[in-house]
Amino acid sequence: MGAETSHSTYLKALPCDWEIARISDVAKVVGGGTPSRDIAAYWHGVIPWVTPSEVSREESIFLAATREYISSAGLASSGATLLPIGALMITTRATLGARAISAAPMTTNQGFKSLVFADPSDAPFYFYVADKLKPELKRRASGTTFLEVSGSEIADIRVPVPPRAERTQIAQVLDTLDTTIRNTEAIIAKLKLVKQGLLHDLLTRGIDANGELRPPQSEAPHLYKASPLGWIPVEWNVVETAHRCSLITKGTTPVSNQMWQGEEGVRFLRVDNLSFDGQLNFIASNFRISTVTHESELMRSQCLPGDVLTNIVGPPLGKLGLISEESGPININQAIALFRPTSDLLSNFLLTWLGSTLSQVWLRQRAKQTSGQVNLTLALCQELPIPDMTLIEQRAIVERVASSQARIDVEASTLHKLAQLKSGLMDDLLTGRVRVTPLLAQAPATQP
Numbered sequence: 311m312g313a314e315t316s317h318s319t320y321l322k323a324l325p326c327d328w329e330i331a332r333i334s335d336v337a338k339v340v341g342g343g344t345p346s347r348d349i350a351a352y353w354h355g356v357i358p359w360v361t362p363s364e365v366s367r368e369e370s371i372f373l374a375a376t377r378e379y380i381s382s383a384g385l386a387s388s389g390a391t392l393l394p395i396g397a398l399m400i401t402t403r404a405t406l407g408a409r410a411i412s413a414a415p416m417t418t419n420q421g422f423k424s425l426v427f428a429d430p431s432d433a434p435f436y437f438y439v440a441d442k443l444k445p446e447l448k449r450r451a452s453g454t455t456f457l458e459v460s461g462s463e464i465a466d467i468r469v470p471v472p473p474r475a476e477r478t479q480i481a482q483v484l485d486t487l488d489t490t491i492r493n494t495e496a497i498i499a500k501l502k503l504v505k506q507g508l509l510h511d512l513l514t515r516g517i518d519a520n521g522e523l524r525p526p527q528s529e530a531p532h533l534y535k536a537s538p539l540g541w542i543p544v545e546w547n548v549v550e551t552a553h554r555c556s557l558i559t560k561g562t563t564p565v566s567n568q569m570w571q572g573e574e575g576v577r578f579l580r581v582d583n584l585s586f587d588g589q590l591n592f593i594a595s596n597f598r599i600s601t602v603t604h605e606s607e608l609m610r611s612q613c614l615p616g617d618v619l620t621n622i623v624g625p626p627l628g629k630l631g632l633i634s635e636e637s638g639p640i641n642i643n644q645a646i647a648l649f650r651p652t653s654d655l656l657s658n659f660l661l662t663w664l665g666s667t668l669s670q671v672w673l674r675q676r677a678k679q680t681s682g683q684v685n686l687t688l689a690l691c692q693e694l695p696i697p698d699m700t701l702i703e704q705r706a707i708v709e710r711v712a713s714s715q716a717r718i719d720v721e722a723s724t725l726h727k728l729a730q731l732k733s734g735l736m737d738d739l740l741t742g743r744v745r746v747t748p749l750l751a752q753a754p755a756t757q758p
Contacts, residue, residue: 355381398716
């Protein structure tokens with residue numbers, strides 16, 4: 311008897327009324343191919359030709375269009391197969407287990423093995439089952455340059471075969487959840503674009519005494535004046551960031567034997583701990599340094615509540631962090647710059663400005679690039695222009711940005727919950743721990 315595997319354990323736990331069959335018993339396994347690039351007539355035809363990168367992100371269950379198309383002659387020369395609508399295309403070379411269902415007749419390159427079902431309506435159920443096959447694909451893969459699973463190995467993998475009505479209902483439940491997830495992702499993407507537009511308006515037009523965005527310069531030129539940042543409200547000035555900060559410095563790194571991972575000591579931040587929305591991510595790396603080191607050698611890189619951080623080594627640039635009272639004692643390494651605003655500059659406004667397109671473009675245009683690395687000097691950080699306005703207007707701008715971000719955060723929280731629900735529900739439904747029988751009892755009877 312062969313050794314127990316995660317896949318065989320999965321199969322043993324399936325309901326006793328579910329059949330188990332090899333993939334070759336439920337679908338025809340076909341491969342793909344690539345026409346010669348040297349023959350122009352093989353390309354720019356009307357047959358969609360799929361590559362693994364087009365399905366690896368799994369943005370949708372169905373794939374209807376591709377980046378490249380081949381001709382009938384190219385298809386014939388490549389040894390690939392023209393797949394019908396409803397074929398399940400699974401990547402089996404290098405990237406293992408990414409998949410999509412063909413929404414139009416198409417073909418793939420040799421990085422796929424595709425399953426063609428007698429009934430295309432089976433494809434959605436096995437699309438989800440394929441997610442549980444990834445460990446088995448990896449176990450069966452071989453190769454020195456990259457891992458690959460052969461067609462015969464794919465055909466030999468055993469899969470569950472619930473009654474037709476049940477597998478159809480499972481796929482429908484999961485597809486409904488997938489659709490909700492994609493819609494939520496689209497809402498978040500739209501809200502982020504709205505926020506970027508709002509941020510640009512707030513940092514170039516500001517908010518007037520009535521709490522409203524000033525009209526654009528093109529509509530009210532008398533409200534604006536020229537500046538190094540372009541047109542700005544006449545009430546504003548532009549100053550170097552150093553004039554609104556009591557300290558702009560960078561961190562340093564202690565010797566390795568003074569740093570460790572654990573629960574004690576002073577947190578030591580690296581670029582991984584910063585984020586593009588300014589939230590500190592302590593999970594990314596939980597390095598700490600000794601209290602003695604913190605007090606003696608690293609005082610210049612000690613952070614205080616209200617300090618604003620950004621990385622000065624990239625790519626990418628533009629990662630941020632804001633130190634709060636709750637953060638506790640913190641030090642930073644030499645790839646992070648610290649800005650300590652004076653009383654006439656709000657920390658949250660500085661954070662907003664440092665993350666804005668206006669600020670980032672100014673910095674990146676002046677950054678030094680060597681051997682693929684991008685570096686900002688402290689001098690650039692000190693010279694960075696920043697709009698100078700009243701604290702009242704700064705606070706109003708920060709509140710508008712926070713309100714916009716709050717909407718994004720609500721949708722992001724919903725998306726996180728949906729992803730968790732999908733993960734749990736997929737496991738429950740595809741193992742039969744949770745049955746859709748009650749749903750089926752409400753539907754018209756179908757053939758097994």
